[in-house]
Amino acid sequence: MRLLAFLSTVAVCAAAVNRTATNGWGSTPSQRHYINATQALAAINAAVDYSNSIGVPNDIAILDPSSQLVAFLRMDNAYLGSVDISMKKAKTVTYFNGLFPSYGLLNRSQTMGDLFGIEETNSGLVVFGGGQPIYDYDGYFIGAIGVSGGTVAQDIATSVHGAESIGTTITM
Ligand SMILES: *[C@@H]1O[C@H](CO)[C@@H](O)[C@H](O)[C@H]1NC(C)=O
Ligand SMILES: *[C@@H]1O[C@H](CO)[C@@H](O)[C@H](O)[C@H]1NC(C)=O
Numbered sequence: 800m801r802l803l804a805f806l807s808t809v810a811v812c813a814a815a816v817n818r819t820a821t822n823g824w825g826s827t828p829s830q831r832h833y834i835n836a837t838q839a840l841a842a843i844n845a846a847v848d849y850s851n852s853i854g855v856p857n858d859i860a861i862l863d864p865s866s867q868l869v870a871f872l873r874m875d876n877a878y879l880g881s882v883d884i885s886m887k888k889a890k891t892v893t894y895f896n897g898l899f900p901s902y903g904l905l906n907r908s909q910t911m912g913d914l915f916g917i918e919e920t921n922s923g924l925v926v927f928g929g930g931q932p933i934y935d936y937d938g939y940f941i942g943a944i945g946v947s948g949g950t951v952a953q954d955i956a957t958s959v960h961g962a963e964s965i966g967t968t969i970t971m
């Protein structure tokens with residue numbers, strides 16, 4: 800219940816997007832929208848361009864709203880450990896219908912936070928930055944991007960660049 804209350808709060812805070820039109824609450828199958836391979840590749844390319852501009856080799860994952868992998872790239876010299884982290888950042892976004900970036904869970908997952916331990920559910924979530932929801936220009940939630948390889952701030956900036964190359968995203 801507390802998690803649901805939290806999600807409602809987040810949804811209200813980010814009311815710029817029409818969430819009834821997404822794959823989340825209130826949607827029907829005919830309303831669902833999914834990122835396609837062309838869009839996913841464009842988002843990867845934008846994230847790669849940004850990664851190169853800041854000199855950070857990244858792992859970049861794109862999931863559709865069902866949390867299935869659409870595209871992935873491990874840039875030359877990107878950490879092997881970041882392969883899993885990038886995917887789990889994106890999964891953290893898609894598992895909660897794209898209502899918040901991965902860092903939306905950071906504060907409340909700390910000791911004494913009301914979502915303490917949530918990162919251990921679902922075979923592993925990532926509660927720090929670098930996972931961003933992707934909304935298309937009509938406000939439909941179409942997928943998520945996860946980036947890992949730099950500092951958290953760099954990963955957030957890179958994932959936002961990727962998402963915004965093909966649509967919009969949410970920052971908190
Ligand atoms: C949101 O999208 C749904 C589905 O397309 C539509 O029925 C509804 O009128 C929209 N709501 C607003 C406030 O735009
Ligand atoms: C992928 O989605 C974009 C944006 O909606 C669209 O313009 C493009 O035609 C789609 N590509 C394919 C192959 O369906």
Ligand SMILES: *[C@@H]1O[C@H](CO)[C@@H](O)[C@H](O)[C@H]1NC(C)=O
Nearest residue numbers: 902903904905906907970971
């Ligand atoms: C987390 O808490 C810090 C310190 O109170 C605050 O500055 C920050 O905005 C919070 N982050 C989120 C995503 O709520």
